[in-house]
Amino acid sequence: AQKVTQAQTEISVVEKEDVTLDCVYETRDTTYYLFWYKQPPSGELVFLIRRNSFDEQNEISGRYSWNFQKSTSSFNFTITASQVVDSAVYFCALSSDYKLSFGAGTTVTVRA
Amino acid sequence: KAGVTQTPRYLIKTRGQQVTLSCSPISGHRSVSWYQQTPGQGLQFLFEYFSETQRNKGNFPGRFSGRQFSNSRSEMNVSTLELGDSALYLCASSLGTGLGETQYFGPGTRLLVL
Numbered sequence: 001a002q003k004v005t006q007a008q009t010e011i012s013v014v015e016k017e018d019v020t021l022d023c024v025y026e027t028r029d030t031t032y033y034l035f036w037y038k039q040p041p042s043g044e045l046v047f048l049i050r051r052n053s054f055d056e057q058n059e060i061s062g063r064y065s066w067n068f069q070k071s072t073s074s075f076n077f078t079i080t081a082s083q084v085v086d087s088a089v090y091f092c093a094l095s096s097d098y099k100l101s102f103g104a105g106t107t108v109t110v111r112a
Numbered sequence: 113k114a115g116v117t118q119t120p121r122y123l124i125k126t127r128g129q130q131v132t133l134s135c136s137p138i139s140g141h142r143s144v145s146w147y148q149q150t151p152g153q154g155l156q157f158l159f160e161y162f163s164e165t166q167r168n169k170g171n172f173p174g175r176f177s178g179r180q181f182s183n184s185r186s187e188m189n190v191s192t193l194e195l196g197d198s199a200l201y202l203c204a205s206s207l208g209t210g211l212g213e214t215q216y217f218g219p220g221t222r223l224l225v226l
Contacts, residue, residue: 031211032211032212033211033212035214037217042219043200043202043219043220043222044217044218044219044220045202045204045217046217047214047215047216047217050212050214052212091155095211095212095213096211098160098167098168098209098211099157099160099168099170100145100157100204100215101157102154102155103154104154105154105155
């Protein structure tokens with residue numbers, strides 16, 4: 001069975017602060033994929049990043065960065081210098097048996 | 113390229129009725145997956161279709177069914193609606209059905225059952 005845990009339910013920050021979202025996963029498979037999606041108030045899930053289990057390199061894309069550590073089964077996501085437009089629910093997801101399993105999501109509120 | 117489209121966007125039904133939701137994938141995508149999102153259960157996988165065949169199914173009762181057409185468009189049907197079926201139903205498409213395929217989501221259909 002696969003499981004994704006996002007322990008933080010809500011995070012509230014002031015604009016320009018950094019935000020780190022935690023994601024811990026469980027799977028018995030050696031080959032799997034991890035994803036982050038953003039869900040703004042409009043409801044549509046927006047794809048942010050995909051990593052496979054063999055690629056532990058950290059990645060930076062603009063103000064977004066991801067830290068993948070197999071040793072701790074974590075795939076954390078950091079938003080640097082947050083902006084009001086970053087306010088959304090962020091989901092971590094795991095694909096290891098041809099199904100996508102989502103965490104419960106973390107609601108990020110960025111205040112001006 | 114147009115994204116995933118879902119119709120209708122909002123729907124109100126009463127208990128016992130049935131409902132059909134429609135999803136048009138991104139052009140060229142052959143796999144369509146459906147998810148139910150509720151405040152209590154979060155995002156849950158319903159089923160996946162590829163080349164008009166159901167490839168994978170989540171843990172939902174038989175009242176939930178779907179199909180895919182030759183143009184990759186998909187529909188899902190819920191019969192004998194219950195209050196607990198009120199949810200946001202999200203459709204996602206991907207190029208193929210392999211492990212790790214990136215799924216791109218539509219805006220969802222918000223269903224309210226009274």
